[in-house]
Amino acid sequence: MVVDGVGRRILVVEDEPVINQAVTDRLRGSGYDVVQAWDGPGAVEQFAASAPDLVLLDVMLPGFDGHEVCRRIQAERPVPVLMLTARDDEADILAGLGLGADDYLTKPFRMRELVARVAALLRRVERAAELAAELAVRPAAEVGTLRIDSAARRVWAAGAEVHLTPTEFDLLLCLAAKPGDVLTRENLYAEVWGWPGASGTRTVDSHVKALRAKIGADRVRTVHGVGYALEPGSTT
Incomplete structure (x- = not known):
């Protein structure tokens, strides 16, 4: 067994x-x-x-x-x-x-x-759970008009708090670690879902769509055939 x-x-x-x-x-x-x-x-x-x-x-x-x-x-x-x-x-x-x-x-x-x-x-x-202690000492990150408090797991867009699911928050945190950089769907699936080498790209696409509905469609850029990037200059 x-x-x-x-x-x-x-x-x-x-x-x-x-x-x-x-x-x-x-x-x-x-x-x-x-x-x-x-x-x-x-x-x-x-x-x-x-x-x-x-x-x-x-x-x-x-x-x-x-x-x-x-x-x-x-x-x-x-x-x-x-x-x-x-x-x-x-x-x-x-x-x-x-x-x-x-x-x-x-x-x-x-x-x-x-x-x-x-x-x-x-x-x-x-x-x-392992990252909780590390995140607790990090200051809140700001990407454009997004403010992300990783310790409290809270997000504000243009001053208004946005309520994300745990997976949406982890996805946003992963994108926000490298603003402007394109992360492949495979990399996002490995980092957020913890399954490297798996074909969970449709799961990533669905979560990105849900995330955009909450923080603004223009904040996450699609690079067709590759992946996604969080736009550091978004002001809406």
């Missing part, structure tokens, strides 16, 4: 029994402690009862959908969420990201990729 997941608990929320059990068995085989739910209300109850380290969350659920589950659990306690969706619909994906989901997989997916993304998200949480 692979023991990578020892000590970590994952909540699997999926209404299709065969998929739910297959995912559960694979994660348990990787050493994770797995608890299960099959509908929206049950997911919220299980989250409160089991305090998981990560949630695998299907979008289409009985009772109420995965977006509502994500909203409720994130309001209770921030936790990494990997959304599972049968629809490759950008609006559907952006809705989940805006509620605090960190990443998504479109069905059908490969179990190996799911396990890898779970591990990457958990590593990211560990890295964030």
Whole structure:
């Protein structure tokens, strides 16, 4: 048995029994402690009862959908969420990201990729904890009219505070470390999501779109076929 997941608990929320059990068995085989739910209300109850380290969350659920589950659990306690969706619909994906989901997989997916993304998200949480002390001594950064307080994890655009999800904040912080420099999608995925060499470019694109909606579309420049850059001279 692979023991990578020892000590970590994952909540699997999926209404299709065969998929739910297959995912559960694979994660348990990787050493994770797995608890299960099959509908929206049950997911919220299980989250409160089991305090998981990560949630695998299907979008289409009985009772109420995965977006509502994500909203409720994130309001209770921030936790990494990997959304599972049968629809490759950008609006559907952006809705989940805006509620605090960190990443998504479109069905059908490969179990190996799911396990890898779970591990990457958990590593990211560990890295964030390690960086907390370092960030606490850094002064707030200013890029154009953006002010980024990395210690308090707060952002202001032209003097008005902007509320970002944890992933949106980490993405902005990564771009702000090198204002004006173009960072490839692959580099951003490695730095923010902690999975070097993976093809998570669509995840990056979706988060950039969500970030632009909050801080201003002109602040993040697209370099087609390459990646993104935070514009240091933006004044809007």
